[in-house]
Amino acid sequence: VLASTPVDLQTLLDEIAAAAPAQAARGKVADYIPALAAVAPERFGMALATVDGQVYGSGEFREPFSVQSVSKAFTLALSLAREGDALFNRVGREPSGNPFNSLVQLEYEHGIPRNPFINAGALVVVDQLLTATGDAFGELRAFLRAETGEPALDCDAVVARSEAEHGHRNAALAHFMASYGNLKNPVEVVLDHYFRQCALTMSCADLARAGLFLARHGVRADGSQLFGRSEAKRVNAILLTCGTYDAAGDFAYRVGLPGKSGVGGGILSVLPGRGCLAVWGPALDRSGNSVAGVHALDTFTTRTGWSVF
């Protein structure tokens, strides 16, 4: 399939990377914690890992950055692999129609978050993984180390601590769900694992390799199955409909791929059956998605025709 593309992939990535810095001016770097605010907005990297084992990259695609909410794609997959559809008794799978950390929806729906990617839903996923494994963050880190082959991959302790210090909104979400009985572990423990998960440091190359199982219908780097074809399809569906905050419709419209963004400026995007893309550009649009990243993915699917639609 890859051979059929009319474009040379390395050339395409280089062209996209060359055009990226000009995009940064349209956005703004996240500034709610010092560690994120210090990053230069015009930085950019992009990597593509293909199902046949190639990794293409351009720009700073080996530079580690704070993955933030991109990590939620992985915890969802790990939780789904262990719990199956039972997970969805505690968290929905519908787009939220509200910003990612809204409490309004949570109240109208009695403590059941709308989907696993809004903050409340991600906290439930962590809570479920904690109950199942005893160490949600450890489980996630071990998975990512295995998929990337990077044994030193870890969270940034300074970022994690900074998240905790500025984490009143997440603490409110956690206590609120606890008041509905939809959190099984102590609020402080869930928040600690959640903040460390968000503070993971990975490069575009790492992310693209780590997400490849979603393009390979559940097959991990070592050839084992994390879960079946059906579960992989399901994670991709949730990524497409809910993965980019309240701009998921716009992302589907422009890019046409499953994707998960983070306020660190990263976006992970899946090309089912083909490969996995990761981009990084710290300047964010008003919805919290990387402006250079969305532009890069838009260009990529327009040039290759590899949107799912």
Add this chain to the structure above:
Amino acid sequence: VLASTPVDLQTLLDEIAAAAPAQAARGKVADYIPALAAVAPERFGMALATVDGQVYGSGEFREPFSVQSVSKAFTLALSLAREGDALFNRVGREPSGNPFNSLVQLEYEHGIPRNPFINAGALVVVDQLLTATGDAFGELRAFLRAETGEPALDCDAVVARSEAEHGHRNAALAHFMASYGNLKNPVEVVLDHYFRQCALTMSCADLARAGLFLARHGVRADGSQLFGRSEAKRVNAILLTCGTYDAAGDFAYRVGLPGKSGVGGGILSVLPGRGCLAVWGPALDRSGNSVAGVHALDTFTTRTGWSVF
């Protein structure tokens, strides 16, 4: 591409049709107007039109039924073909997170409907098409007659009148948008075209043929382009994220295809690059989608592997 499927399509459709009546018991026929309430819940039809010109069908796939909101997929395409992205100054393209006829979202967002498929958004699309053509319903009917080759295809006047008599909610939406200046034609005229559009009578075979341009990147039955590859992708993206009321996430999760449902029990679903599916089963789930229809599409993509994910 079609040749590569491991299943025989006709056999598969027949198997699905045989299993369909048992699904109807899980749902309930729409009863807000008499014409819809009178239909037997266990009826079922399914058709597949492929990009290479074949039409497969099973069950009552040639039986006309009331397409209702399925028609919104076509008016969106026709409006987008004429106006391009300017349409999105007046209607969004994000999932609503609320039922299809909710006024709450409309008020919080100052009269701009969240997407073209909730009722308010569909009214804006009709209004835009009215301004552009002078006869929105006529434009739609002419398009559908051309694509299906059925010169007698039309709306059911009794159903249209019945919709108007039970149309207080839609009248409220229209007046509300008019109060924000987001309706250009008189409220009564917009509602008249809207009610006739919803009262269109078509069979599964008609619908599958009529929607084929969305699988062929904009190419109509006569070989002309309604619009380009990019616009076709965009309509499909909106179908996937917003086409099945507030169960779009669940539909993407289970079926994994762009789709548009109606309370008459029809669903149109696009297989980009492959073909167009139409199913009909009058019993609806709580979100207003055909229970037998969603089940049929779920089985179809599971057996063929033709989900977009």
Add this chain to the structure above:
Amino acid sequence: VLASTPVDLQTLLDEIAAAAPAQAARGKVADYIPALAAVAPERFGMALATVDGQVYGSGEFREPFSVQSVSKAFTLALSLAREGDALFNRVGREPSGNPFNSLVQLEYEHGIPRNPFINAGALVVVDQLLTATGDAFGELRAFLRAETGEPALDCDAVVARSEAEHGHRNAALAHFMASYGNLKNPVEVVLDHYFRQCALTMSCADLARAGLFLARHGVRADGSQLFGRSEAKRVNAILLTCGTYDAAGDFAYRVGLPGKSGVGGGILSVLPGRGCLAVWGPALDRSGNSVAGVHALDTFTTRTGWSVF
């Protein structure tokens, strides 16, 4: 009781009227219909009718103006006199916490307006009075003519027509309630009576005399009882908690009296057991209440000590 006040009432009203024009600069005249927009913002009148039959006035207290929503105090009383507590099966009596014409609350509460003074609630009151009398506006006009002794008191036809032409929001509310079955008469008829009611033209002296029955525990100008002490108390309670749009708390805090305002700049305020005040100043604050009017009432209760608290 009146004798015990340490201030001379006429002197006090004159002082208040002298200070009023300076207040107008803090507000803005309603401009959604031309007839209201044309009024000079610094105009002012104030009248006090006492339970012992005196009428004091200052400024343009004999100048007729458009009473708008002030009329809702009277239709509520007339409806309550005929229907008693049964009225509250169709409309609540709690503050809304939302602007006066919000649809959000109406949707969350399934077509039951929060109170009789938000527009939706006033439409239900008109609908109930229509059912009871066959002519809601006629009933209201006859009552007001009787209480004021002004046989020519009437609505302004130009204003009523202008309201209808700009009435999309009210039409939306009416259709929305009709969709819930909470409107018994045709939408157009209810709106027509409602628009004429709002277009009534009365002076401060008229209003103060007309509202006197609320200070006299239900006793009308001719000595008959419109309703009992208990019903008068109830109307006053609703006036205090709901009578000044979403600023009822602020009005209670500053003025401390039952009151009903209108976007024509009028406010009617009840001094239980003592009398009835009416003020007029066209410039409105952000909640839609007369700035000069609220200031005048605040000064009046501070100087007399006649707040209910």
Add this chain to the structure above:
Amino acid sequence: VLASTPVDLQTLLDEIAAAAPAQAARGKVADYIPALAAVAPERFGMALATVDGQVYGSGEFREPFSVQSVSKAFTLALSLAREGDALFNRVGREPSGNPFNSLVQLEYEHGIPRNPFINAGALVVVDQLLTATGDAFGELRAFLRAETGEPALDCDAVVARSEAEHGHRNAALAHFMASYGNLKNPVEVVLDHYFRQCALTMSCADLARAGLFLARHGVRADGSQLFGRSEAKRVNAILLTCGTYDAAGDFAYRVGLPGKSGVGGGILSVLPGRGCLAVWGPALDRSGNSVAGVHALDTFTTRTGWSVF
């Protein structure tokens, strides 16, 4: 003034107390913490402290109970006495239109609670009093001991601890406001003072005496002024419009007095210029107000004519 009443007060209280137990069957005792759930629903007490120094009582009017939210009337007064209107930069004074612990309104209004009596608003009041005094609970307790002449008046440590253990909803509110910068002291400290305040144990006689300053225009038991006539009027206005959760309109309609209720079954009610009433009946209606208490106050104002309207 008191002499003019046609009824004998002691006889009236006794009649009300005799009728009270039958009311309890219409309600339900609060059961979210064990200490409250254990109280027998049919218990009842009522006390009236008059501005001329008399205390009337009937039923268990000397029996201490958990005052819960009734305490918020006192912290509001103490905070207003110290800060004046500056308090209202951080908390509104409008009815909420939502249940007492709703987060929805708080989000729409960016962390500014609608009024000082919903839980979020009460937390802001505690926070302000903490900043002003260093010991919010200590300040409150000292005030109540002085007004009642009961040096042992205190909170119940078991109840306070139990509140903390079931306090996820309040913790969510506090963290949420902290995320908007509308909490100045550490969340844990504010919650600790808040839970102790709610766990205060007082009898009806205590409450009636303690609230007398609100009927005496700010004059305390020792003759000093807590604040002026204007501030007393303001607290009474907020009590009337916001003091009984989302049933404030109904309370004004039935009782017609400023009042503050608590889930322990107590209600404090002010008769401006006349006295202060306190009632206790543990069974609550759906809004969280004592059924026997509201009924008792309704009877009292109907029989005496001492409503403010």
